[in-house]
Amino acid sequence: MTKNSKQDPDHESIRILAHEDHKFTRRDLMKFAAASTGAGLVGTSHEQILLSRSSNLNALQAAAKRSLKAVGKINKNLYIYTWGQYDNPTTFSAFQSAAGIRLQFGSYNSNEAMIAKLELAQGTAGYDIVVPTGGYIPEMVAKGLLLPLNKKKIPNFSKLDPKLLNFPWDRGNKYTIPKDYGTTGFIYDKTIIKRKMTTWSDFAKAAALPGVSGKVSLLDDPNDVMGIALWNAGITWNTPNPAQLRTANKWLIKNLAPHVSNFDSYPGGTGGLVNGSYVLSEAWNGDARQAIVHEPKRFAWVVPEPASEIWVDNWAIAKGAKDLNDAHAFIDYIIDPVVAANEMVYTGYSQPVSGFKQFLPKNLPETGIIFLTAEESKRLTSYVVNSSNNLRTQLYSEFKAATAAG
Numbered sequence: 001m002t003k004n005s006k007q008d009p010d011h012e013s014i015r016i017l018a019h020e021d022h023k024f025t026r027r028d029l030m031k032f033a034a035a036s037t038g039a040g041l042v043g044t045s046h047e048q049i050l051l052s053r054s055s056n057l058n059a060l061q062a063a064a065k066r067s068l069k070a071v072g073k074i075n076k077n078l079y080i081y082t083w084g085q086y087d088n089p090t091t092f093s094a095f096q097s098a099a100g101i102r103l104q105f106g107s108y109n110s111n112e113a114m115i116a117k118l119e120l121a122q123g124t125a126g127y128d129i130v131v132p133t134g135g136y137i138p139e140m141v142a143k144g145l146l147l148p149l150n151k152k153k154i155p156n157f158s159k160l161d162p163k164l165l166n167f168p169w170d171r172g173n174k175y176t177i178p179k180d181y182g183t184t185g186f187i188y189d190k191t192i193i194k195r196k197m198t199t200w201s202d203f204a205k206a207a208a209l210p211g212v213s214g215k216v217s218l219l220d221d222p223n224d225v226m227g228i229a230l231w232n233a234g235i236t237w238n239t240p241n242p243a244q245l246r247t248a249n250k251w252l253i254k255n256l257a258p259h260v261s262n263f264d265s266y267p268g269g270t271g272g273l274v275n276g277s278y279v280l281s282e283a284w285n286g287d288a289r290q291a292i293v294h295e296p297k298r299f300a301w302v303v304p305e306p307a308s309e310i311w312v313d314n315w316a317i318a319k320g321a322k323d324l325n326d327a328h329a330f331i332d333y334i335i336d337p338v339v340a341a342n343e344m345v346y347t348g349y350s351q352p353v354s355g356f357k358q359f360l361p362k363n364l365p366e367t368g369i370i371f372l373t374a375e376e377s378k379r380l381t382s383y384v385v386n387s388s389n390n391l392r393t394q395l396y397s398e399f400k401a402a403t404a405a406g
Contacts, residue, residue, distance in 0.1 A: 027083040027084070027085070027086040027313075027347075056090060056094075056338075056342055057090065057094055059338045059359075060090060060091065060094030060095070060098075060338060060339060060342060061094050061097060061098040062098075062338075063094075063333055063336040063338050063339050064094060064095045064097075064098035064099055064329075064333050065098050065099075066333075066336070067155075067156070067329045067330070067332040067333035067336065068098070068099055068329045068333075070153055070154075070155050070328075070329065070332055071153045071325040071326075071328050071329045071332070072325060073325060074099065074101065074323070074325045074326045074329060075322070075323045075325070075326055076099065076100055076101045076102060076326070077101065077102050077104075077322075077323050077326065078101050078102070078103050078104070078128050078129070078323055078326045078327060078330060079103075079104045079105075079106070079126050079127050079128050079129075079323075080103065080104070080105050080106075080127070080128065080129045080130075080131075080330075081105070081106040081107075081108070081114065081117075081118075081125070081127040081129065081130045081131070081318065082105065082106075082107060082108075082129070082130070082131040083107060083108065083109065083131060083313075084107035084108075084109065085107075086131070086313075086347065087343060087346065087347070088342050088343050088345065088346035088347070089346075090342060091334070091339060091342055091343055091346075095330060095333055099326075099329070101326055106127065111132055111133050111136040114130060114132065115132075115136065115139065115140060115143070115145065118130070118140075118145045118318060118319070119143055119145060121320070122319075122320075123318075123319040123320025124320055125318070125320065126320070126322070127318045127320070127321070128317065128318060128321040128322065128323050128324075128326065128327045129315060129316070129317060129318065129321070129327050129330065129331070130146075130316050130317075130318045131179060131313055131314065131315060131316070132176070132313070132314055132316060133311060133312070133313050133314070134167055134169045134170070134176075134311065134312040134313070134314060134382055134384070135169060135382060135383045135384040135385050136169075136385055137169040137170050137175065137176055137314065137316070138169050138170075138384060138385070139385055140175075140316075141170075141175055144319055145318065145319050146175045146176075146316050146317065146318065146319060147175070147317045147318070147319055147321060147324075148174050148175060149173070149174065149175060149176075149177065149316075149317065149328070149331070150324075150328060153325070153328035153329070153332065154177070154328055154331055154332045154335075155332060156332045156333075156335045156336055156353075157173075157177070157332075157335070159335060159336075159337060159353050159354050159355065160177070160178065160335060160352050160353060160354065161352050161353065161354050163377070164178045164181060164312065164352035165178070165352075167312065167382055168382065168384055169382070169384050170314075175316055175317075176314035176315065176316045177314060177315045177316075177331050177334075177335060178312050178313075178314055178315075178352035179312070179313040179314055179315050179334070179352075180312075180313055180343065180344070180347055180349040180350060180351055180352070181310060181311060181312040181313070181349065181350055181352065182284055182285045182286055182310075182311060182349045182350065182370075183284070183285050183303055183308060183309055183310055183311070183372060183376070183380055184219070184224050184227065184282065184283070184284055184285075184308050184309040184311070185282075185283065185285060185288070185301060185302050185303040185304055185308055186203050186280065186281060186282050186283060186288075186301075186302050186304060187267070187268065187273065187280075187281050187283050187288040187291060187292070187299055187300065187301050187302070188206065188279065188280045188281070188299065188300055188302075189273070189278075189279045189280070189298060189299060190297075190298060190299065190300050191298055192211050192212065192279050193206050193209065193212060193279065193280065197300070197302050198302060198304065198305055199232070199304050199305045199306070200228050200231050200232040200304045200305075200306075200308075201232055202302075202304070203228065203280065203282070203302075203304065204228070204232065204255045204256060206280055207255075207256055207259040207260075207280055208255075208258075208259055211279065212259070212279045212280055213258065213259040214259060214261050214404070215261055215276075215277065215278050215279040215280065216256070216259045216260050216261060216278065216279070216280045216281070217260070217261060217262045217263065217264040217267045217272060217277075217278045217280075217281040217282065218256070218260055218262075218263055218264075218281075218282045219263070219264075219265050219282045219283065219284070220263040220264065220265045221265065222392045222393050222395075222396035223237075223383055223392060224282065224309065225252065225282070225396060225399065226245065226248060226249070226252070226392055226395065226396065227308070227309060227383075228252065228256070228282065229248035229249070229251045229252050230244070230248050231304070231306060231307045231308060232251070232306075233247075233248065233251070234306060234307075235248070236381070237307070237309070237381050237383055238381070238383060238384055238386060239388070240386045240387050240388040241388075242388065242391055245388060245391055245392060245395060246395065249395040249398060249399055252399050253398070253399055253402045256403075257399060257402040257403045258403075258404075260403040260404065261277070261278070261404060262277070262278070263400065264278070264281070265284070265287070266287050267281035267283055267287065267288075267291070268281075268283060268287040268288050268289065268290040268291035268292075268294075269287045269290050273291040273299065274291055274294055274295065284311075285301070285303075285349075285369050285370065286347070286348040286349050286370070288301050288369060289301070289348060289366050289369040289370065290348075292366050292369065293365050293366050296365075296366065301369050303372070303376040303379075303380075305379060306379060307379045307380070307381055308379065308380055308381075309380060309381065309382070309383065310377070310380035310381065310382050311382065311383075312352075312382065315331050315334060317331075335352070335353050336353070337353050337354070337355045337356040337358070337359060338356075338359050340352075340353035340356035340359075341356045341357070341358075341359035341360050342359075344356070344360065344370070345360065345361065345364075348370065349370065350370050350371055350372070
Protein backbone atom coordinates (compact mmCIF):
# COMPACT_ATOMS: atom_id res chain seq x y z
CA MET A 1 0.00 0.00 0.00
CA THR A 2 2.71 2.48 0.90
CA LYS A 3 4.71 1.27 -2.07
CA ASN A 4 2.02 2.53 -4.44
CA SER A 5 1.21 5.81 -2.72
CA LYS A 6 3.51 7.96 -4.84
CA GLN A 7 1.76 6.82 -7.99
CA ASP A 8 -1.73 7.46 -6.63
CA PRO A 9 -2.48 11.08 -5.72
CA ASP A 10 -5.41 10.07 -3.54
CA HIS A 11 -3.01 8.34 -1.18
CA GLU A 12 -1.35 11.58 -0.17
CA SER A 13 -4.09 12.19 2.37
CA ILE A 14 -4.27 8.61 3.63
CA ARG A 15 -2.24 8.22 6.80
CA ILE A 16 -0.61 4.86 7.38
CA LEU A 17 0.71 4.06 10.86
CA ALA A 18 3.70 1.85 11.58
CA HIS A 19 3.29 -1.79 12.53
CA GLU A 20 2.84 -2.34 16.25
CA ASP A 21 3.77 -6.01 16.22
CA HIS A 22 6.31 -7.70 14.00
CA LYS A 23 5.25 -11.32 13.84
CA PHE A 24 4.84 -12.38 10.22
CA THR A 25 1.36 -13.39 9.13
CA ARG A 26 -0.14 -14.67 5.90
CA ARG A 27 -1.08 -11.09 5.03
CA ASP A 28 2.57 -10.00 4.95
CA LEU A 29 3.09 -11.76 1.65
CA MET A 30 1.54 -8.70 0.01
CA LYS A 31 4.72 -6.82 0.91
CA PHE A 32 6.83 -9.27 -1.03
CA ALA A 33 4.50 -9.00 -4.01
CA ALA A 34 4.56 -5.21 -3.96
CA ALA A 35 8.34 -5.23 -3.94
CA SER A 36 8.62 -7.73 -6.75
CA THR A 37 9.16 -6.78 -10.36
CA GLY A 38 8.35 -10.31 -11.47
CA ALA A 39 5.19 -12.33 -10.97
CA GLY A 40 2.98 -10.91 -8.25
CA LEU A 41 1.24 -13.02 -5.68
CA VAL A 42 -1.57 -13.95 -8.03
CA GLY A 43 0.59 -14.32 -11.10
CA THR A 44 -0.08 -10.76 -12.19
CA SER A 45 2.90 -8.44 -12.34
CA HIS A 46 2.97 -5.29 -10.25
CA GLU A 47 3.01 -3.30 -13.50
CA GLN A 48 -0.17 -5.03 -14.71
CA ILE A 49 -1.92 -4.17 -11.46
CA LEU A 50 -0.98 -0.52 -11.91
CA LEU A 51 -2.10 -0.51 -15.53
CA SER A 52 -5.47 -1.99 -14.61
CA ARG A 53 -6.24 0.77 -12.14
CA SER A 54 -7.49 3.37 -14.61
CA SER A 55 -9.97 1.00 -16.23
CA ASN A 56 -11.25 -0.13 -12.82
CA LEU A 57 -11.44 3.28 -11.20
CA ASN A 58 -14.81 4.30 -12.61
CA ALA A 59 -16.40 1.00 -11.61
CA LEU A 60 -14.96 1.21 -8.10
CA GLN A 61 -16.14 4.79 -7.64
CA ALA A 62 -19.61 3.87 -8.88
CA ALA A 63 -19.73 1.08 -6.28
CA ALA A 64 -18.71 3.55 -3.59
CA LYS A 65 -21.46 5.97 -4.56
CA ARG A 66 -24.08 3.21 -4.39
CA SER A 67 -22.95 2.30 -0.87
CA LEU A 68 -22.88 5.91 0.26
CA LYS A 69 -26.42 6.43 -0.96
CA ALA A 70 -27.60 3.52 1.19
CA VAL A 71 -26.47 5.05 4.49
CA GLY A 72 -27.45 8.71 4.19
CA LYS A 73 -25.46 11.49 5.83
CA ILE A 74 -21.78 10.81 6.46
CA ASN A 75 -19.13 12.54 8.56
CA LYS A 76 -16.42 12.14 5.91
CA ASN A 77 -13.90 10.67 8.30
CA LEU A 78 -13.02 7.00 8.74
CA TYR A 79 -10.29 5.31 10.78
CA ILE A 80 -9.52 1.70 9.84
CA TYR A 81 -7.36 -0.53 12.07
CA THR A 82 -6.18 -3.45 9.94
CA TRP A 83 -3.33 -5.71 8.88
CA GLY A 84 -0.58 -3.89 7.01
CA GLN A 85 -0.83 -3.89 3.21
CA TYR A 86 -3.81 -6.25 3.19
CA ASP A 87 -5.96 -4.52 0.56
CA ASN A 88 -5.59 -3.26 -2.97
CA PRO A 89 -4.54 0.41 -2.74
CA THR A 90 -7.06 1.32 -5.44
CA THR A 91 -9.88 -0.02 -3.26
CA PHE A 92 -9.16 2.70 -0.73
CA SER A 93 -8.31 5.53 -3.12
CA ALA A 94 -11.49 5.01 -5.17
CA PHE A 95 -13.68 5.07 -2.06
CA GLN A 96 -11.96 8.15 -0.71
CA SER A 97 -12.26 9.95 -4.04
CA ALA A 98 -15.94 9.11 -4.53
CA ALA A 99 -16.95 9.91 -0.96
CA GLY A 100 -14.65 12.78 -0.15
CA ILE A 101 -13.90 10.82 3.01
CA ARG A 102 -10.59 11.19 4.81
CA LEU A 103 -9.26 7.69 5.43
CA GLN A 104 -6.79 7.00 8.22
CA PHE A 105 -5.15 3.69 9.02
CA GLY A 106 -3.48 1.96 11.93
CA SER A 107 -1.89 -1.45 11.35
CA TYR A 108 -1.00 -4.50 13.42
CA ASN A 109 0.51 -7.93 12.78
CA SER A 110 -1.42 -10.10 15.23
CA ASN A 111 -4.96 -10.46 16.50
CA GLU A 112 -3.60 -10.45 20.03
CA ALA A 113 -1.97 -7.03 19.55
CA MET A 114 -5.15 -5.58 18.07
CA ILE A 115 -7.34 -6.95 20.88
CA ALA A 116 -4.95 -5.76 23.58
CA LYS A 117 -4.98 -2.21 22.22
CA LEU A 118 -8.76 -2.08 21.89
CA GLU A 119 -9.23 -3.53 25.37
CA LEU A 120 -6.83 -1.02 26.90
CA ALA A 121 -8.52 1.90 25.14
CA GLN A 122 -12.07 0.80 26.08
CA GLY A 123 -13.64 2.56 23.14
CA THR A 124 -11.39 5.61 23.12
CA ALA A 125 -8.85 4.48 20.50
CA GLY A 126 -10.73 6.29 17.74
CA TYR A 127 -10.94 3.30 15.38
CA ASP A 128 -14.11 2.77 13.37
CA ILE A 129 -13.35 -0.50 11.55
CA VAL A 130 -11.21 -3.47 12.60
CA VAL A 131 -10.32 -6.73 10.80
CA PRO A 132 -10.22 -9.73 13.19
CA THR A 133 -9.71 -13.36 12.22
CA GLY A 134 -12.79 -15.51 12.84
CA GLY A 135 -11.57 -17.50 15.82
CA TYR A 136 -10.91 -14.35 17.85
CA ILE A 137 -14.36 -12.83 17.46
CA PRO A 138 -16.06 -14.52 20.47
CA GLU A 139 -13.33 -13.13 22.73
CA MET A 140 -13.83 -9.64 21.28
CA VAL A 141 -17.60 -9.82 21.69
CA ALA A 142 -17.28 -11.08 25.27
CA LYS A 143 -15.01 -8.14 26.07
CA GLY A 144 -17.44 -5.68 24.47
CA LEU A 145 -14.97 -4.58 21.80
CA LEU A 146 -17.35 -4.76 18.81
CA LEU A 147 -20.63 -3.08 17.89
CA PRO A 148 -23.53 -4.92 16.20
CA LEU A 149 -23.91 -4.22 12.49
CA ASN A 150 -26.95 -2.44 11.06
CA LYS A 151 -27.59 -4.63 8.03
CA LYS A 152 -30.18 -2.20 6.68
CA LYS A 153 -27.18 -0.05 5.84
CA ILE A 154 -25.36 -2.97 4.18
CA PRO A 155 -27.55 -3.85 1.17
CA ASN A 156 -24.71 -5.82 -0.41
CA PHE A 157 -25.03 -8.30 2.45
CA SER A 158 -27.46 -10.15 0.18
CA LYS A 159 -24.59 -10.75 -2.26
CA LEU A 160 -22.48 -12.67 0.24
CA ASP A 161 -22.00 -16.39 -0.34
CA PRO A 162 -24.11 -18.23 2.30
CA LYS A 163 -21.27 -20.75 2.72
CA LEU A 164 -19.10 -17.96 4.14
CA LEU A 165 -21.70 -16.83 6.67
CA ASN A 166 -22.92 -18.08 10.04
CA PHE A 167 -19.64 -19.51 11.29
CA PRO A 168 -19.50 -20.66 14.93
CA TRP A 169 -17.64 -17.51 15.94
CA ASP A 170 -20.51 -15.20 14.91
CA ARG A 171 -23.82 -16.94 14.36
CA GLY A 172 -26.06 -14.81 12.19
CA ASN A 173 -23.15 -12.45 11.45
CA LYS A 174 -24.34 -10.03 14.07
CA TYR A 175 -20.92 -8.40 14.36
CA THR A 176 -18.89 -9.31 11.28
CA ILE A 177 -18.78 -9.45 7.51
CA PRO A 178 -16.29 -11.88 5.90
CA LYS A 179 -13.38 -10.19 4.13
CA ASP A 180 -11.51 -13.04 2.46
CA TYR A 181 -10.60 -16.62 3.19
CA GLY A 182 -8.11 -19.37 2.49
CA THR A 183 -6.74 -22.64 3.74
CA THR A 184 -3.69 -24.43 5.12
CA GLY A 185 -2.09 -27.32 3.29
CA PHE A 186 1.31 -28.32 1.97
CA ILE A 187 3.38 -27.87 -1.16
CA TYR A 188 6.15 -30.17 -2.35
CA ASP A 189 8.78 -30.49 -5.08
CA LYS A 190 7.53 -33.18 -7.47
CA THR A 191 11.00 -33.70 -8.96
CA ILE A 192 12.19 -35.05 -5.59
CA ILE A 193 9.07 -36.44 -3.91
CA LYS A 194 7.57 -38.67 -6.58
CA ARG A 195 5.03 -40.55 -4.50
CA LYS A 196 1.35 -39.59 -4.35
CA MET A 197 0.64 -37.14 -1.52
CA THR A 198 -2.88 -36.62 -0.20
CA THR A 199 -2.83 -36.74 3.63
CA TRP A 200 -1.05 -35.27 6.65
CA SER A 201 0.34 -38.77 7.24
CA ASP A 202 1.90 -38.57 3.76
CA PHE A 203 3.41 -35.24 4.75
CA ALA A 204 5.05 -36.70 7.87
CA LYS A 205 6.33 -39.80 6.05
CA ALA A 206 7.75 -37.76 3.17
CA ALA A 207 9.54 -35.47 5.64
CA ALA A 208 11.73 -38.42 6.70
CA LEU A 209 12.80 -39.38 3.17
CA PRO A 210 16.42 -39.01 2.05
CA GLY A 211 16.75 -35.75 0.17
CA VAL A 212 13.73 -34.33 2.01
CA SER A 213 14.74 -34.53 5.67
CA GLY A 214 16.44 -31.29 6.60
CA LYS A 215 14.60 -29.46 3.84
CA VAL A 216 11.19 -29.25 5.50
CA SER A 217 9.55 -26.01 6.64
CA LEU A 218 6.49 -25.45 8.82
CA LEU A 219 4.35 -22.39 9.32
CA ASP A 220 5.47 -20.20 12.19
CA ASP A 221 2.12 -20.52 13.92
CA PRO A 222 1.31 -22.66 16.99
CA ASN A 223 -2.16 -23.75 15.93
CA ASP A 224 -1.28 -24.60 12.33
CA VAL A 225 1.62 -26.77 13.49
CA MET A 226 -0.43 -28.45 16.23
CA GLY A 227 -3.13 -28.97 13.62
CA ILE A 228 -0.91 -31.37 11.64
CA ALA A 229 -0.87 -33.86 14.52
CA LEU A 230 -4.50 -33.35 15.54
CA TRP A 231 -5.83 -33.65 11.99
CA ASN A 232 -3.67 -36.73 11.37
CA ALA A 233 -5.10 -38.36 14.50
CA GLY A 234 -8.68 -37.48 13.59
CA ILE A 235 -9.04 -35.21 16.62
CA THR A 236 -10.95 -31.96 16.37
CA TRP A 237 -8.64 -29.01 15.85
CA ASN A 238 -10.53 -27.13 18.56
CA THR A 239 -9.89 -29.64 21.33
CA PRO A 240 -9.21 -27.99 24.70
CA ASN A 241 -8.14 -31.36 26.16
CA PRO A 242 -4.63 -31.00 27.65
CA ALA A 243 -3.89 -34.74 27.34
CA GLN A 244 -4.77 -34.76 23.64
CA LEU A 245 -2.65 -31.68 23.01
CA ARG A 246 0.37 -33.11 24.83
CA THR A 247 0.03 -36.41 22.96
CA ALA A 248 -0.17 -34.51 19.68
CA ASN A 249 2.96 -32.56 20.55
CA LYS A 250 4.86 -35.76 21.34
CA TRP A 251 3.86 -37.05 17.90
CA LEU A 252 5.21 -33.87 16.32
CA ILE A 253 8.50 -34.13 18.22
CA LYS A 254 8.93 -37.78 17.18
CA ASN A 255 7.79 -37.59 13.56
CA LEU A 256 8.60 -34.08 12.37
CA ALA A 257 11.13 -32.41 14.67
CA PRO A 258 14.18 -34.33 13.32
CA HIS A 259 13.43 -33.20 9.78
CA VAL A 260 12.38 -29.54 10.11
CA SER A 261 14.94 -27.00 8.93
CA ASN A 262 12.92 -23.82 9.39
CA PHE A 263 9.68 -22.20 10.52
CA ASP A 264 8.75 -20.07 7.54
CA SER A 265 5.32 -18.62 6.88
CA TYR A 266 6.36 -17.68 3.32
CA PRO A 267 8.13 -20.65 1.73
CA GLY A 268 6.69 -19.63 -1.65
CA GLY A 269 6.83 -15.87 -1.34
CA THR A 270 10.32 -15.62 0.13
CA GLY A 271 11.88 -18.17 -2.17
CA GLY A 272 12.72 -21.12 0.09
CA LEU A 273 10.98 -23.54 -2.25
CA VAL A 274 12.08 -21.95 -5.49
CA ASN A 275 15.74 -21.73 -4.46
CA GLY A 276 15.78 -25.33 -3.23
CA SER A 277 16.13 -24.69 0.50
CA TYR A 278 12.85 -26.56 1.01
CA VAL A 279 11.46 -29.63 -0.68
CA LEU A 280 8.34 -29.91 1.49
CA SER A 281 6.51 -27.03 3.19
CA GLU A 282 3.37 -26.49 5.20
CA ALA A 283 1.84 -23.36 3.68
CA TRP A 284 -1.15 -21.12 3.21
CA ASN A 285 -2.65 -21.45 -0.25
CA GLY A 286 -1.95 -17.87 -1.35
CA ASP A 287 1.75 -18.17 -0.63
CA ALA A 288 2.06 -21.67 -2.09
CA ARG A 289 0.53 -20.35 -5.28
CA GLN A 290 3.42 -17.95 -5.78
CA ALA A 291 5.89 -20.83 -6.07
CA ILE A 292 3.61 -22.80 -8.40
CA VAL A 293 3.02 -19.80 -10.66
CA HIS A 294 6.81 -19.45 -10.82
CA GLU A 295 7.43 -23.14 -11.66
CA PRO A 296 4.15 -25.01 -12.30
CA LYS A 297 5.81 -28.23 -13.45
CA ARG A 298 7.99 -28.47 -10.37
CA PHE A 299 5.58 -28.03 -7.47
CA ALA A 300 2.30 -29.59 -6.32
CA TRP A 301 -0.23 -28.25 -3.82
CA VAL A 302 -2.32 -30.42 -1.48
CA VAL A 303 -5.30 -29.61 0.72
CA PRO A 304 -4.73 -32.65 2.93
CA GLU A 305 -7.10 -35.28 4.21
CA PRO A 306 -8.68 -36.03 6.60
CA ALA A 307 -9.05 -32.37 7.60
CA SER A 308 -7.40 -28.99 7.49
CA GLU A 309 -8.05 -25.33 8.20
CA ILE A 310 -10.33 -22.75 6.70
CA TRP A 311 -9.48 -19.26 7.95
CA VAL A 312 -11.65 -16.20 7.42
CA ASP A 313 -10.71 -12.60 8.13
CA ASN A 314 -13.59 -10.24 8.79
CA TRP A 315 -14.70 -6.62 8.76
CA ALA A 316 -16.19 -5.36 12.00
CA ILE A 317 -17.06 -2.07 13.70
CA ALA A 318 -15.13 -1.24 16.86
CA LYS A 319 -16.66 -0.10 20.12
CA GLY A 320 -16.41 3.66 20.30
CA ALA A 321 -16.65 4.14 16.53
CA LYS A 322 -17.57 7.76 15.85
CA ASP A 323 -18.51 7.50 12.20
CA LEU A 324 -21.05 4.68 11.97
CA ASN A 325 -22.58 5.69 8.65
CA ASP A 326 -19.15 6.03 7.08
CA ALA A 327 -18.19 2.61 8.48
CA HIS A 328 -21.33 0.91 7.17
CA ALA A 329 -20.89 2.53 3.76
CA PHE A 330 -17.33 1.26 3.53
CA ILE A 331 -18.27 -2.29 4.58
CA ASP A 332 -21.08 -2.32 2.02
CA TYR A 333 -18.70 -1.03 -0.65
CA ILE A 334 -15.99 -3.60 0.08
CA ILE A 335 -18.41 -6.48 -0.60
CA ASP A 336 -19.61 -5.14 -3.94
CA PRO A 337 -18.63 -7.78 -6.56
CA VAL A 338 -16.54 -5.28 -8.55
CA VAL A 339 -14.61 -4.28 -5.44
CA ALA A 340 -14.22 -7.90 -4.32
CA ALA A 341 -12.59 -8.75 -7.66
CA ASN A 342 -10.24 -5.80 -7.28
CA GLU A 343 -9.28 -7.10 -3.84
CA MET A 344 -8.57 -10.65 -5.02
CA VAL A 345 -6.27 -9.45 -7.78
CA TYR A 346 -4.11 -7.91 -5.08
CA THR A 347 -4.37 -10.34 -2.15
CA GLY A 348 -4.53 -13.65 -4.01
CA TYR A 349 -7.21 -14.92 -1.63
CA SER A 350 -10.78 -15.77 -2.52
CA GLN A 351 -13.65 -13.43 -1.71
CA PRO A 352 -16.97 -14.24 0.00
CA VAL A 353 -19.04 -12.34 -2.57
CA SER A 354 -21.24 -14.11 -5.11
CA GLY A 355 -20.61 -13.10 -8.71
CA PHE A 356 -17.23 -11.44 -8.22
CA LYS A 357 -15.40 -13.86 -10.53
CA GLN A 358 -16.96 -12.32 -13.64
CA PHE A 359 -14.96 -9.15 -12.95
CA LEU A 360 -11.58 -10.87 -12.65
CA PRO A 361 -8.92 -10.60 -15.37
CA LYS A 362 -9.12 -13.58 -17.70
CA ASN A 363 -5.42 -14.43 -17.53
CA LEU A 364 -4.97 -15.26 -13.85
CA PRO A 365 -2.97 -18.52 -13.62
CA GLU A 366 -3.37 -21.32 -11.06
CA THR A 367 -6.76 -20.17 -9.82
CA GLY A 368 -7.49 -23.73 -8.69
CA ILE A 369 -5.30 -23.04 -5.68
CA ILE A 370 -7.40 -20.01 -4.77
CA PHE A 371 -10.87 -21.47 -5.35
CA LEU A 372 -11.53 -24.53 -3.22
CA THR A 373 -13.44 -27.48 -4.63
CA ALA A 374 -16.58 -28.77 -2.93
CA GLU A 375 -14.66 -31.85 -1.81
CA GLU A 376 -11.86 -29.77 -0.29
CA SER A 377 -14.33 -27.49 1.45
CA LYS A 378 -16.04 -30.42 3.17
CA ARG A 379 -12.95 -31.33 5.14
CA LEU A 380 -12.00 -27.85 6.30
CA THR A 381 -12.56 -26.66 9.86
CA SER A 382 -12.18 -23.28 11.51
CA TYR A 383 -10.33 -22.66 14.77
CA VAL A 384 -11.87 -20.75 17.64
CA VAL A 385 -9.59 -19.54 20.44
CA ASN A 386 -10.34 -21.47 23.62
CA SER A 387 -8.98 -22.21 27.10
CA SER A 388 -6.07 -24.21 25.67
CA ASN A 389 -4.43 -21.20 24.03
CA ASN A 390 -1.64 -20.79 26.61
CA LEU A 391 -0.88 -24.52 26.64
CA ARG A 392 -0.70 -24.59 22.85
CA THR A 393 1.83 -21.76 22.89
CA GLN A 394 3.91 -23.59 25.51
CA LEU A 395 3.86 -26.86 23.57
CA TYR A 396 4.78 -25.04 20.37
CA SER A 397 7.87 -23.63 22.10
CA GLU A 398 8.82 -27.15 23.24
CA PHE A 399 8.42 -28.49 19.71
CA LYS A 400 10.48 -25.68 18.19
CA ALA A 401 13.24 -26.31 20.70
CA ALA A 402 13.30 -30.00 19.66
CA THR A 403 13.93 -29.19 15.99
CA ALA A 404 17.19 -28.33 14.30
CA ALA A 405 15.63 -24.94 13.53
CA GLY A 406 14.95 -24.37 17.23
